[in-house]
Amino acid sequence: MKHQYLKNVSTLKLKSDQCTGCGRCMEVCPHNVFLMEEKKSVIVDKDRCMECGACVKNCPFDALEVKQGVGCAYAIIMGWLTGTEPSCDCSDNSSGSCC
Amino acid sequence: MQISSRELKIIQTSTQLTFSDIFGSWKARWGINRMNFKVEPGLYSVGNPGSSSPVLVTANYKMSFDSLRKELNELDAWILVLDTKGINVWCAAGKGTFGTKELINRIAIVQLEKVVSHKTIIIPQLGAPGISAHEVSKFSGFKVLYGPVKAKDVKEFIKAGMKASAEMRTVRFSIYDRLVLTPVDLVGTFRFSLMIFGILFLLNLLGFGPFGFVDFYAYMGAVLAGCVLTPVLLPWIPGRAFAWKGWLVGLIWAAFVNVFNGWTAVPLYSVLRALGYLLVLPSVSAYYAMNFTGSSTFTSFSGVLKEMRIAVPAIVISIFLGIVLILVNSFIKL
Ligand code: SF4
Ligand code: SF4
Numbered sequence: 490m491k492h493q494y495l496k497n498v499s500t501l502k503l504k505s506d507q508c509t510g511c512g513r514c515m516e517v518c519p520h521n522v523f524l525m526e527e528k529k530s531v532i533v534d535k536d537r538c539m540e541c542g543a544c545v546k547n548c549p550f551d552a553l554e555v556k557q558g559v560g561c562a563y564a565i566i567m568g569w570l571t572g573t574e575p576s577c578d579c580s581d582n583s584s585g586s587c588c
Numbered sequence: 589m590q591i592s593s594r595e596l597k598i599i600q601t602s603t604q605l606t607f608s609d610i611f612g613s614w615k616a617r618w619g620i621n622r623m624n625f626k627v628e629p630g631l632y633s634v635g636n637p638g639s640s641s642p643v644l645v646t647a648n649y650k651m652s653f654d655s656l657r658k659e660l661n662e663l664d665a666w667i668l669v670l671d672t673k674g675i676n677v678w679c680a681a682g683k684g685t686f687g688t689k690e691l692i693n694r695i696a697i698v699q700l701e702k703v704v705s706h707k708t709i710i711i712p713q714l715g716a717p718g719i720s721a722h723e724v725s726k727f728s729g730f731k732v733l734y735g736p737v738k739a740k741d742v743k744e745f746i747k748a749g750m751k752a753s754a755e756m757r758t759v760r761f762s763i764y765d766r767l768v769l770t771p772v773d774l775v776g777t778f779r780f781s782l783m784i785f786g787i788l789f790l791l792n793l794l795g796f797g798p799f800g801f802v803d804f805y806a807y808m809g810a811v812l813a814g815c816v817l818t819p820v821l822l823p824w825i826p827g828r829a830f831a832w833k834g835w836l837v838g839l840i841w842a843a844f845v846n847v848f849n850g851w852t853a854v855p856l857y858s859v860l861r862a863l864g865y866l867l868v869l870p871s872v873s874a875y876y877a878m879n880f881t882g883s884s885t886f887t888s889f890s891g892v893l894k895e896m897r898i899a900v901p902a903i904v905i906s907i908f909l910g911i912v913l914i915l916v917n918s919f920i921k922l
Contacts, residue, residue: 493823495895498890513721517713518757519885539885540890541716546717557717562881
């Protein structure tokens with residue numbers, strides 16, 4: 490069974506003119522978001538993107554953009570309560586649920 | 589010019605997990621001593637590696653390290669353990685502790701270029717969000733190869749000449765993957781649940797009660813629905829938002845509790861109380877199901893934020909109204 494999450498929310502962007510078709514993004518994306526077409530990378534299914542940022546970090550030509558973040562409700566609540574950027578920080582107490 | 593030659597420090601390890609390794613993982617899964625489950629960062633050897641043996645990189649969370657080395661039997665390899673403060677590869681990559689800088693430093697500290705003659709290192713694909721492969725090669729000279737997502741495919745990856753199939757590159761999130769993640773969530777809820785029971789007990793003492801056995805198991809059932817049942821049944825529950833999925837399962841549970849207590853047949857079990865349960869229980873499940881987004885492997889930050897903007901106010905209002913109804917119901921009966 491395939492998992493599906495909310496549609497049309499990912500902040501992923503690809504600047505096609507900067508892409509050289511090196512294929513790094515395809516290699517690192519854990520959710521098969523990219524496909525190579527005519528020596529350029531294309532986004533085939535943006536809704537599969539989980540905003541992990543792997544493609545952005547590994548694109549040598551800065552052709553990709555995404556707002557990297559953790560998809561973790563607990564982290565976001567903690568962020569709201571403490572007024573900080575949400576991060577996977579629940580690990581230092583026992584009540585965290587992520588990771 | 590000062591040429592210092594530091595000693596090469598290599599720690600030997602094996603592919604066999606001992607009983608205490610396995611017991612340790614089990615404890616960590618239940619949230620016991622989870623944050624001290626670490627190994628020393630550095631360079632490890634498995635089997636009898638030489639200068640042409642592959643170098644595999646991992647985190648110093650003991651469970652990450654163990655799950656890698658136990659897949660390496662009959663192989664001769666190096667394991668480079670980064671200092672991620674005892675956090676697994678995936679989370680540490682998101683935080684940046686499993687990152688470009690730590691990798692470059694660690695390569696220098698263990699003097700990797702003196703240990704192997706080749707210039708490639710294998711990084712688990714889940715570490716990619718923290719690592720910038722082209723920067724690593726620029727500063728260390730080592731070329732980054734991204735290995736498979738799962739440690740169990742590492743052997744095949746090496747045998748296939750360092751090539752990962754599309755299958756190996758995709759993150760799955762199987763029913764088993766989800767099940768092993770539920771205990772930590774469950775343990776996490778205990779403290780909070782105890783607080784709630786404390787408050788209910790006080791209300792009982794003050795005579796506002798009666799919160800009884802039904803409330804107790806109704807609540808516990810709702811927690812289980814959100815923390816265990818929803819994650820396990822995840823792809824089969826209709827809808828996309830986690831809170832919504834949890835709410836649906838919780839609703840079924842609430843209906844069950846009401847029918848079981850003779851909703852229509854027993855006049856004492858009033859409509860107000862039944863409605864109260866219908867408002868409270870599904871919301872409790874929804875809240876816990878929503879928290880499972882953090883354990884899942886496919887939710888995005890933007891998505892969770894969008895879901896929470898609707899779910900959090902709805903949950904708060906619904907629980908509040910529900911509790912008011914149940915309290916009002918108790919007053920009427922007094
Ligand atoms: S990594 Fe960047 S340059 Fe390479 S194919 Fe992907 S988008 Fe294009
Ligand atoms: S952010 Fe992550 S999931 Fe999204 S496209 Fe890039 S690598 Fe794939």
